Amino acid sequence: MLIDIFNPQISVVAKGLEGKVLLVYGSNNLGKTKQATRMKKPFHLGFESGLNAIAGVPFLPINGWADFKKINKQLTNPKTLDKVKEMYNTIIFDEVYASSLYCQYYICNKYDAETMGDKVEGKNLYQEYEREYLREMDKLIKAGFTLVFIGHAEYDKDTEKFRPKGDKRSMGVIIDNSDIVVYLKSNGVDDKNNVIKSSAYLAETKDFFARSRFDYIDTYIEEYTAENLEEVIVKAIEKQEKAEGIKAVSFVQQQATQATEKLDFDEIYNECIGHCKTLAAKVNLEAVTEIIETHLGKGKKITECAKSQVDILSLILDDLKDAVQELGDNE
Structure with a gap:
């Protein structure tokens, strides 16, 4: 399930003892x-x-x-x-x-x-x-x-x-x-x-x-x-x-x-790289660096991410997508 507050799940009650x-x-x-x-x-x-x-x-x-x-x-x-x-x-x-x-x-x-x-x-x-x-x-x-x-x-x-x-x-x-x-x-x-x-x-x-x-x-x-x-x-x-x-x-x-989106590291990594290139070309490299360092820390790069950091990588991807989308809206 994608995380989207405009399309929430509705809580339900389960029968019996299972999961209690x-x-x-x-x-x-x-x-x-x-x-x-x-x-x-x-x-x-x-x-x-x-x-x-x-x-x-x-x-x-x-x-x-x-x-x-x-x-x-x-x-x-x-x-x-x-x-x-x-x-x-x-x-x-x-x-x-x-x-x-x-x-x-x-x-x-x-x-x-x-x-x-x-x-x-x-x-x-x-x-x-x-x-x-x-x-x-x-x-x-x-x-x-x-x-x-x-x-x-x-x-x-x-x-x-x-x-x-x-x-x-x-x-x-x-x-x-x-x-x-x-x-x-x-x-x-x-x-x-x-x-x-x-x-x-x-x-x-x-x-x-x-x-x-x-x-x-x-x-x-x-x-x-x-x-x-x-x-x-x-x-x-x-x-x-x-x-x-x-x-x-x-x-x-x-x-x-209660299930959330299953994150695939390789897929998210490749998407991040693609959006980084787009944003760097349309704005500058500093805009990309700012987004990455907000989540990973100063001087850190996406290429240094371990697979255990897939959740952090997904946040970077969301911010990159937003930045690219904002560029498109302003054109």
């Missing part, structure tokens, strides 16, 4: 991981031992951030993404706080630092950690899986309520991108000492944080199971269809509205 991002958190032994593994075609990313009592779930061991980066690269590779989705629909990220520690260890090792507070080569390691974590999460979130982040609960003295455990550089990214944040609460045991399934809350209270992007969703699930969670999401979208007169679409259709 969920954060499920609470104390231990509430069924966070177990219920996530009951979702469609799960794959478990275990930063901690969440599968010790659960059999039959595909996973790969993660003993460091580098392990996760390798797995994430395979999960999100555009060339093989369709093949991956034939195997897995639900990615279980277990759990967020442990993953953030792995990422911090990785950054310390990368810069040969003892702690995150060290200054190495003038770099702020916390900023490096934030960029690294965001970069990997962005790839995973945008891949279009049903993504279930697992988190622990901790009491926040400032807000005087329970929140997902983690710093703003990691947990903040997860919360901001979650369609639903689920807080699980224990119901203890029955009179025969059998564990009663936990309950789920999907809206914030005075005691804990939770939320949903869906206005018509039930905010309480008495018995938390994967099936019951999916049911409240499906019903919420059905209620929205009826109340707002909309028609929910498939996730594939929703993704199509």
Whole structure:
């Protein structure tokens, strides 16, 4: 899709769980991981031992951030993404706080630092950690899986309520991108000492944080199971269809509205060269240089662009086209 504000896409709501991002958190032994593994075609990313009592779930061991980066690269590779989705629909990220520690260890090792507070080569390691974590999460979130982040609960003295455990550089990214944040609460045991399934809350209270992007969703699930969670999401979208007169679409259709133009480096490069010659001939070389240096920096040339800079090159092309068009309008 070409970027054109005069021809915008219209937002749509997708049915079902596909492509939804969920954060499920609470104390231990509430069924966070177990219920996530009951979702469609799960794959478990275990930063901690969440599968010790659960059999039959595909996973790969993660003993460091580098392990996760390798797995994430395979999960999100555009060339093989369709093949991956034939195997897995639900990615279980277990759990967020442990993953953030792995990422911090990785950054310390990368810069040969003892702690995150060290200054190495003038770099702020916390900023490096934030960029690294965001970069990997962005790839995973945008891949279009049903993504279930697992988190622990901790009491926040400032807000005087329970929140997902983690710093703003990691947990903040997860919360901001979650369609639903689920807080699980224990119901203890029955009179025969059998564990009663936990309950789920999907809206914030005075005691804990939770939320949903869906206005018509039930905010309480008495018995938390994967099936019951999916049911409240499906019903919420059905209620929205009826109340707002909309028609929910498939996730594939929703993704199509969010796709942007695919940039071909060689094609854009050749167009840039052609427009540079036209503009230089009709005006002067300085006009071309000004446009290029605005985007690449003083003294830089288009011929020095790497393929990873294709997005910058596309901006240069837009400005060159505008300049050539303006010349034509003035003739």
